[in-house]
Amino acid sequence: HSHSVMITRKNRLGVMHLLLLLGVVLACQGCPEKCTCSSQTVKCQNQDLNAIPHSLPTNTKALFVTGNKISRISAESFPTRLLLLTDLYLSGNKMESVEEMVFENLPNLVRLDLSNNKIRIFSAKAFPDDNKLQIFNLSGAFFNHSYMNTALSFLRVGNLLQLTSLDMSNNDLVVLPDGIFTGLSSLTNLSLQNSSIISIQNGTLKVPPLHDLDLRDNSLRELPNATLAEFSLKPDLQLHLAGNPWRCDCFIEDLVVWLKSSDQVADVHNLTCVEPEGLTRHPLLQVEKSQLDCNYAGDMKSVLETSYVFLGLVLALIGVIFLLVLYLNRKGIKRWMYNIRDACRDHMEGYHYRYEINSDARLANLSINSDV
Ligand SMILES: *[C@@H]1O[C@H](CO)[C@@H](O)[C@H](O)[C@H]1NC(C)=O
Ligand SMILES: *[C@@H]1O[C@H](CO)[C@@H](O)[C@H](O)[C@H]1NC(C)=O
Ligand SMILES: *[C@@H]1O[C@H](CO)[C@@H](O)[C@H](O)[C@H]1NC(C)=O
Ligand SMILES: *[C@@H]1O[C@H](CO)[C@@H](O)[C@H](O)[C@H]1NC(C)=O
Ligand SMILES: *[C@@H]1O[C@H](CO)[C@@H](O)[C@H](O)[C@H]1NC(C)=O
Ligand SMILES: *[C@@H]1O[C@H](CO)[C@@H](O)[C@H](O)[C@H]1NC(C)=O
Ligand SMILES: *[C@@H]1O[C@H](CO)[C@@H](O)[C@H](O)[C@H]1NC(C)=O
16 A cells, blocks of 8 residues: 555656746746747847857747847858748847858748848848749848948849849949849839949849839939830839939920829929929929030030139239230330430431431532532
C-alpha cells in the first residue's frame, strides 16, 4: 500500500516538473527581452538593439523593430520560420546592408518598411521567388546618390510580382535608372516625391497598371512630349506634379497645352512657373502661348543696357587717357605751340614785309622798273 502511495507522489512530482519546464519553454516562446507583445504584435522599439531579437513567438503577425541600431540583416536574422508574419517594420535603424535570403523564413510577408536607413547594399536574392510582398516603404532608405543604382538592382530581378505600392520618396535619385520599374507588373502606387529627379525619360515609367504617381517636390523644369504621350496612354493614371521648378519658356509649350486638356494631374492648379522672372509664381494653367518664348527679350534688353554702360565707360576712359597724355606732354605741346607761333610769326612777318613793299608806291615802282 505504502509502495503505491510512493509511486503517485513520484508521478505528481514528475507532472509538476513537466509543467515547470513547459512554463519555462512558454516564457522563452513568449516575449523577447526589451519587447512588448500584445495579441500577435511584437514591438521592440528604440531599445538600442543591434540585431533582430531571436525566439520571437511563432504566431507573430506584426513585428516592429524600429529606431534601433541594426546595421545589417541576413538569413540569420530570422532563424525560425514565421508563417504568420505579414508586417515587418524596420525603419529608423542604421541599416547598411540587406543580405541574401534574409526574408526566406517569412514567406507570407506583405508589408515591409525599411524607411529612414542608410542602405548601401541590397542583395538581389533578399526575397524568395514566391514572395507575397505588396507594400514596400523605401522612403529615405538609401545612404546617398552614389549607392542608388546598384542598391536598386534588386527591383530588376523581377520577383516582386505582387508589389502594388512602392514608396521611394526622400531619396537622392536624380535620374531614374533605365527600366527600373519594368519588372513590377502589379505596381499601382509609386511615390517618387522629393527625390531630386531632373527628368523623366521615355520608358522609365513603363509600368502598365500604374495608377497613382507622386512626383512632387522634384527638380523637373519641363516634361518632354514622349513622356506626356506615355501618360496619356494610361487614362487611369493620376499624377502629382506640384513643387517642381517649372521653366516657362517655349520648351514647356507642349506641357501647358497638355495640362489644359488633361484631367490626369490631381494638383494641376498648384503648378507654378519658377522661371523666367516675369512669370514667377504664375500658375501654369494661366500662361498663354504668347508668353512662352525663348527669345529672352527681357534678357536682351538688359544685355543691351549693360553694353551701353560699358561703351560709355570705355569712352570716358579714352577721354581721361587723352587728357592725361596732353597733360604729360604739356611742355612738348607748349614748345610745339611756340614753334607754330614762331612759324606763324615768321610767315606773317614775311607777309607783312611783302605787303609793306607792295603797298609802298616807290618800292612798287622800283620793282616794276627792275622788272623791266
Ligand atoms: C513610409 O515611411 C515614412 C517614414 O517612416 C512615412 O512617413 C510614410 O508615410 C511611409 N509611406 C507609406 C506609403 O506608408
Ligand atoms: C556618397 O558617400 C560616399 C562615401 O561617404 C562619398 O564618397 C560620395 O561622394 C557620396 N556621394 C554623393 C553623391 O554624395
Ligand atoms: C528630401 O529628401 C532629402 C534626402 O534626399 C532629405 O534629407 C530631406 O529631409 C527631404 N525633405 C523633406 C521635406 O522631407
Ligand atoms: C494608392 O493610391 C490611391 C489613390 O490613387 C490611394 O487612395 C491609396 O491610399 C494608395 N495606396 C497606398 C498604399 O498608398
Ligand atoms: C507634341 O505633341 C503634340 C500632340 O501630340 C504635337 O502637336 C506637337 O507638335 C508635339 N511637339 C513636338 C515638339 O514634337
Ligand atoms: C519612346 O519609347 C518607345 C518604346 O519604348 C518608342 O516606341 C517611342 O518611339 C519612343 N518615343 C520617343 C519620342 O523617343
Ligand atoms: C494645392 O496647394 C494648397 C496650398 O499649398 C493645398 O492646400 C492644396 O491641398 C493643394 N492641392 C492639391 C490638389 O494638392
